[in-house]
Amino acid sequence: MFEATVSATLPKAEFYDELAQQARALLAGETNRVANAANLAALLYHSLPDLNWAGFYFLTDGELVVGPFQGKPACVRIAIGRGVCGRAAETRQTQVVPDVHAFPDHIACDAASRSEIVIPLVLSAGELIGVLDLDSPKLARFDDEDRKGLEAVARLFVETIRG
Template identity: 80%
Template structure:
């Protein structure tokens, strides 16, 4: 059972993400169920990272992204590959850091309060796309390159926990 402490949000980002990696490993240890791990992982991110209004997953299903476990307001259920920030991350297999979602030409607005977004593609060691990890903030320019690096590292921990 997970009994770790939540990293302090006031730490410098590298230290925050180092602690978050440890907590993610402890939280997901010994469990391989994708839904269970995604649910706990989304909750960990949502309750740990400051200034978020949505944290969760979209999983690839029959050629499109379908909403998975998340924390926040109800979300768009299906997103086409290549569409919006999530679909772009899935199509390119590159993390998308969007400082202002209103400046992203094909942004899909699920929550009008969202101002910035980061989406990390989830790719197995065999190169299979599982889906994406999506985080939204009600603040402009909430995410930067340190967040990209940190979230890519913790997303890898999630993928490793379910990659059979």
């Protein structure tokens, strides 16, 4: 059994270093995308304070389709370019949104969400495979330190993908 022990009371840089170590250990030796996404979504949801959703959308037939997640039921399909997830997929750049209600074309899957961060998942060959999405009921929950830390964790996930 795996038990996460990351302390949310650490300074953010140290917190994300420990979170990355936990993620590396959790994903070690497994290459199944769904299994790793499920475990990583659970690790993030239970390790990061002030989240109401953490999960994955995978690129399938030209649109983002919900994958493993923790939180309330989610939107199943998101068009590339639509909402925060679609924008991250289209631009292949992390989107840090302090107030989702001020984001043009925001898709409200959970009315309690106030801020969001979405990290594109891109293979080394440049192929987009999906996005990692985290929502919070707190305004301005995510900052540049969160972006850097979560991008590092997302890279660990992408490195487990074969083919």
